[in-house]
Amino acid sequence: MLYNEIAIISLLILLCIASVGVAVHIWSLQQAPGAREFLGMLAAIFIWSACTALELVSPTMVEKAFWRIAQQLGIVLLPPTWLLFTFAYLDFRPWSRSRARWLLLFLPIVSFIMAVTNDQHHLFFQTLHFDEGPPPMLTITPGQWYWLHIAYSYLCLISGLALITGAFWNASPLFRQQAILIVIGLLFPFITNWAYLSQITHLGVDLTPIAFLFSAPFIVVGLYRYRFLHIVPIARNRLIEVMADPMILVDRHGYIVDYNPVAQQLFSIPKQSYQPLVNVLPWPELYTVADTLETVRAELNYPVHPDRFFDITIVPVESHDGSPSGRLFVFREITERRRNEQRIKEMFQRFTDIIEHTPLVAIQRFDRHGVILEWNGVCEQFYGYTAAEACGRRLQDLILSENAVAEFEQQIEYIWTTGRPVPPRKWQIHTKNGEERWLYSAMFPLFSQGKVSDIVCMDVDITDIYRAEENLRRQRDQLDALYRLTLDWLNRRDGKDLLQAITDSAHRLLDVRYVELLLAEDDHTLVVRACTPPLPTHIARRESPASAPLSW
Structure with a gap:
């Protein structure tokens, strides 16, 4: 065989160490969408790599057969955990939250049982052949169930790849970069395993675990540069791109994970970068208001341009399990309204x-x-x-x-x-x-x-004006009455009739007191009717002929 057994074993050990290291890092992110499923993938890779290394160092057929069967646990679990990770990472409903998604593990578990009990039915491995070497090798002839397992595994791998590719077009720039890293990292083991199964390489050993080492740099870049699994992978509609209001999405650590073009232009957000919001927006009042897990709405002026005001709505974003995973900032400019x-x-x-x-x-x-x-x-x-x-x-x-x-x-x-x-x-x-x-x-x-x-x-x-108008009206009425009284007087011929007419007219027109005076002149008594308001007190009584004044 044209391969270096020691180099392959060393690379497998290195892969085991890398898997453990990444798992330790992700352990603190268990609440992030897809984190637990990704830990399951790492566990499957570790089992596959470790058992492959142990098979290579084993000298006998029995030992090699044991480790070949043991590594099937990692091999059968890796494809369904990859698909489960895709569901959770993309929040692909209803599968991301349905308990039925765990049925994806049913056939892999059955496949592992078939591998363990292969001696009774030979459906998984039709034959096992031991070549003493050097180096000693174990070759297999796949059985019918083995090909069923391969078909199911490739179905899971391709389905997950298709989901991520479909989500790529509706994702933000940051998520697109993550998707590219995931797809590229998956292609290495995918192509390597296909080459092994089709016997193109003729190496006689499955180098698929080794291919995961080529995937490691992409995973590391995703973890530390693009904060893979630190953020909520929100699938978004193209409508966000044409929203008139600026929008910024941050993760629970305060890092910008999404924004629309309006926000990028307004706040000069560096393209395709993952930075803390506080570094991009120098806005202390905003962070004071946003220091809560509740929905908040506030009207603030932008410190960079104090004459511009924004109605800011801050909405908490939850992950699939209801835990807080970030916040959405929506800015509506209200400068003109203010x-x-x-x-x-x-x-x-x-x-x-x-x-x-x-x-x-x-x-x-x-x-x-x-x-x-x-x-x-x-x-x-x-x-x-x-x-x-x-x-x-x-x-x-x-x-x-x-x-x-x-x-x-x-x-x-x-x-x-x-x-x-x-x-x-x-x-x-x-x-x-x-x-x-x-x-x-x-x-x-x-x-x-x-x-x-x-x-x-x-x-x-207008009280004084109103009262003056009332007095003027009364005076006009009185003048009018006197005018008619004078005309009536001039039309009278007899003095006695004239006096009586004046009195009657004055009483009727002027609405004043009507009194009767008894006056004496010589021995004759003259009764005179007169309209004299107010009357002097001495006129209101009978007078003697010598003292009686003629009152009018």
């Missing part, structure tokens, strides 16, 4: 200043039910209620009369439903001390996000 809010705030502040400093206008702001929300200083002067006393109470209950409440509430409802102001009008109100006053009032709506949010009422005290 600017609009600031402008609205400034406008509202100016409006509030106008309300507070308008000297002659009482201004109130209330809701749909008339509950007072704002009450300026002039309102305190007009109505007697302080802002503390008025706010929180209904305006209609505070100053309006019962007769005006229904009409006031109708106007509020009209403003709220139509978004239009009502025509200004006069209102009669009562103050805190019970005084009745008259107001000229205008009501109009305030809007927020296109809907009526509040109603503003502006009142001007």
Whole structure:
């Protein structure tokens, strides 16, 4: 045989040591998706390599046959554990979480039992031939069950390879690099085993375990550069690539494992790199907010550009077993909204200043039910209620009369439903001390996000004007009455009739007191009817002829 037995044994021992070393490293990552299945693969590789080395150093046929059968345990378990690892790593549902996935181990276990009991049926190994060498070798003739086992093993290997290849196109750049490493690492033992089974090499020994040594560098690079099994391998849809909002996915250690192009452009994330988020985004406030396992939402300004604001949603990501495995950061820029809010705030502040400093206008702001929300200083002067006393109470209950409440509430409802102001009008109100006053009032709506949010009422005290108008109206009525009285007087011919007509007209038109005076002149008594409000006290009694004045 053209091979160096000592070199092969040394490489197999080296492979066993490497398998143990990688297993120790991954042992601390048992909660990561696929970690336990990967440990199962390492165990199968260790059994296969160790038993192959022991077979090579064994001098007798019995010993070589024992170790050949023992190595079948690793050989039959490796393909299904590879497929189980693929299910878990890609979170391929429902197989990644179904208990039925463990049925994949049923046929391999049966195959191992068939190998152990081969002497009774010879279905696994048809014949075993021992060549004393040197070096001594054991050759086999495969049985029918052996080829069934080979077919099942290759089915598992190809299925896992197909799943990873399919997930490659919908994966993030980091996961694509991991997938490439996994596929390349698998190709070496796959091709080597195929060459052994097809007897292309004619080496007479299965070098498939040795091929795993060529896979080791790719596994090491994946473990330490691309944090293989440290992250959650999330299969993502292409829609993430065209999301308008920046998105960053970090693992439970705070390393960036995925991002979309918008995030890469906005935050200048280095392409195809696995770095801590704190190194990429100098954002202390963000990490203070994110220091929790709950979903968090916050509005923060970006320290690099303080005038830019983002609505940030931080969502915890769980692995297949429910354990926390990372966090998803979604950034929605709200700079324009914050600017609009600031402008609205400034406008509202100016409006509030106008309300507070308008000297002659009482201004109130209330809701749909008339509950007072704002009450300026002039309102305190007009109505007697302080802002503390008025706010929180209904305006209609505070100053309006019962007769005006229904009409006031109708106007509020009209403003709220139509978004239009009502025509200004006069209102009669009562103050805190019970005084009745008259107001000229205008009501109009305030809007927020296109809907009526509040109603503003502006009142001007017209009590003095109203009273002056009432006095003027009465005076005009009196003048009109005197004018008609004069015309009536001029149309009278007889003095007695004239006096009677004047008295009657004055009583009727001016609505004043109507009294009768008894006056005496000589021995004759003259009864004169006169309209004389207010009467002097001496006219209201009978007078003597000498002292009686002629009162008119």
